[in-house]
Amino acid sequence: MSMISLTAxxxxxxxDDVIGGVRAVVETELAPIVKAIDIDGxxxxxxxxxxxxxxxxxxxxxxxxxxxxxxxxxxxxxxTAVGTVCLSTSFCTWCQDAAGWYLENTDNTALRDELxxxxxxxxxxxxTGLSNPMKALSGIEGFKxxxxxxxxxxxxxxxxxxxxxxxxxxxxxxxxxxxxDASHRIMAMIRCGQPGVExxxxxxFHALEGTGTFAVLFRRAFIADAQILAxxxxxxxxxxxxxxxxxxxxxxxxxxxxxxxxxxEADRTHAETNAYxxxxxxxxxxxxxxxxxxxxxxxxxxxxxxTDYMRQVLTARLNVSELSLEASQAAMLHAGARGYIHGxxxxxxxxxxxxxxxxxxxxxxxQQELARLAVH
Amino acid sequence: xxxxxxxxxxxxxxxxxxAAGDSVMQIARAAGLPVLGECNGSMACATCHVILDADWxxxxxxxxxxxxxxxxxxFNLQPTSRLSCQIVLDDTTDGIRMRLPE
Numbered sequence: 001m002s003m004i005s006l007t008a009x010x011x012x013x014x015x016d017d018v019i020g021g022v023r024a025v026v027e028t029e030l031a032p033i034v035k036a037i038d039i040d041g042x043x044x045x046x047x048x049x050x051x052x053x054x055x056x057x058x059x060x061x062x063x064x065x066x067x068x069x070x071x072x073x074x075x076x077x078x079x080t081a082v083g084t085v086c087l088s089t090s091f092c093t094w095c096q097d098a099a100g101w102y103l104e105n106t107d108n109t110a111l112r113d114e115l116x117x118x119x120x121x122x123x124x125x126x127x128t129g130l131s132n133p134m135k136a137l138s139g140i141e142g143f144k145x146x147x148x149x150x151x152x153x154x155x156x157x158x159x160x161x162x163x164x165x166x167x168x169x170x171x172x173x174x175x176x177x178x179x180x181d182a183s184h185r186i187m188a189m190i191r192c193g194q195p196g197v198e199x200x201x202x203x204x205f206h207a208l209e210g211t212g213t214f215a216v217l218f219r220r221a222f223i224a225d226a227q228i229l230a231x232x233x234x235x236x237x238x239x240x241x242x243x244x245x246x247x248x249x250x251x252x253x254x255x256x257x258x259x260x261x262x263x264x265e266a267d268r269t270h271a272e273t274n275a276y277x278x279x280x281x282x283x284x285x286x287x288x289x290x291x292x293x294x295x296x297x298x299x300x301x302x303x304x305x306x307t308d309y310m311r312q313v314l315t316a317r318l319n320v321s322e323l324s325l326e327a328s329q330a331a332m333l334h335a336g337a338r339g340y341i342h343g344x345x346x347x348x349x350x351x352x353x354x355x356x357x358x359x360x361x362x363x364x365x366x367q368q369e370l371a372r373l374a375v376h
Numbered sequence: 377x378x379x380x381x382x383x384x385x386x387x388x389x390x391x392x393x394x395a396a397g398d399s400v401m402q403i404a405r406a407a408g409l410p411v412l413g414e415c416n417g418s419m420a421c422a423t424c425h426v427i428l429d430a431d432w433x434x435x436x437x438x439x440x441x442x443x444x445x446x447x448x449x450x451f452n453l454q455p456t457s458r459l460s461c462q463i464v465l466d467d468t469t470d471g472i473r474m475r476l477p478e
Contacts, residue, residue: 141412144421146451159449161414161421179451200445202420215420217449 021054022081034086038348041209044089052122057096061104064120072243073299076250083254087352088210090251095127095165097247102173105239106229127165129174131360145176145218153224164213168193175233187233188223196221207351242313243302249295252320252356259327259349260284266334279330291319311373318366321357328353378465383475400460417461419446428456429473452477
């Protein structure tokens with residue numbers, strides 16, 4: 001039984017409908033443009049909006065989920081269905097889901113009312129500028145955005161190097177530091193193109209070019225109090241953390257599933273020789289099923305905050321990265337020369353899997369956090 | 377080999393050498409100074425911000441529009457602020473002096 005059907009079996013008929021709807025859009029609207037996304041850097045705007053209509057972005061948002069229940073596990077399963085075919089689009093999905101998650105957990109109900117419905121449906125696209133804040137809060141780097149209090153809001157300066165799923169008019173969440181008190185952090189939703197906020201394409205990436213990834217420049221941008229998710233940010237960051245990390249696992253689970261499918265495909269012509277490879281699809285199937293089971297269990301309680309729960313969440317996320325790397329390498333070994341050709345799916349999966357491992361929280365970041373938890 | 381002098385936030389001066397064509401960001405990072413250069417010179421982060429000594433500021437070509445736009449996001453911008461990824465070592469920059477921002 002595949003990982004997707006396991007998940008669907010666990011979450012019932014609603015999940016069957018949702019995952020089935022998402023898979024249908026993936027097959028008709030996304031699969032035909034995967035190469036263009038990867039090679040030409042085409043941003044899958046129309047596919048994302050169609051996936052939004054199919055329910056992809058609303059499963060973890062209580063007010064918008066089909067059965068009125070916040071279900072992070074179902075959101076992960078839906079993201080996995082996308083990632084099985086295209087990591088770029090599942091990464092955009094995670095960005096969108098994270099933005100919805102911040103609004104789900106804010107006490108600013110007016111801001112939630114203004115933005116969340118659009119994000120849930122895909123009518124509004126958005127992302128997350130929390131890579132730097134997450135690293136800053138772990139002591140890995142300093143905050144890149146600093147702000148001074150002004151009448152009715154904050155004046156923010158700084159630059160976020162890479163924020164994804166962006167375009168003109170898209171929204172994203174981020175955290176900035178009070179220049180007068182470095183221990184005071186504020187979390188807000190920002191609109192691309194609002195005065196003082198500019199997005200700029202600055203680099204070409206090894207993979208995931210079609211993800212609407214930009215540097216975001218803040219030039220004394222006025223962020224109104226109405227845009228604030230939390231001030232101070234600390235409690236909200238704690239509330240969103242487990243869900244933020246768990247949601248990401250959908251990207252990696254999709255890559256692993258896709259790599260297993262590629263191994264089966266390679267076996268159609270080379271099974272006799274592939275049988276001598278050390279790790280075969282059946283081994284990955286078992287590992288994936290066990291990992292999926294663990295993640296779905298953790299996703300039931302995304303607001304738990306005790307140390308043991310966080311250790312399990314971080315470990316699951318780490319294991320997703322490790323298995324993604326292993327699966328993409330195994331897929332390439334199953335394929336041989338045809339996988340090594342520029343533009344092949346095997347080649348793309350190899351490049352994509354490294355993204356699962358380096359996107360915040362990266363393997364090294366996760367290992368550091370786990371080491372810290374072991375000390376405390 | 378061209379030389380650059382960088383004063384850190386504690387006031388210590390570092391004499392760094394590099395090959396012609398290296399950027400100041402590259403040699404500062406290689407020397408372990410806190411010049412992160414996270415975007416590797418694509419002007420997307422400003423983590424290689426330096427402040428030139430006044431007498432060197434006019435001896436460099438003016439910043440490009442992109443460099444100026446990135447510098448404009450810096451909270452503690454100074455009149456002689458530059459991105460060190462855009463300062464290339466050669467005969468004309470040999471001996472250049474700068475300091476790291478607070």
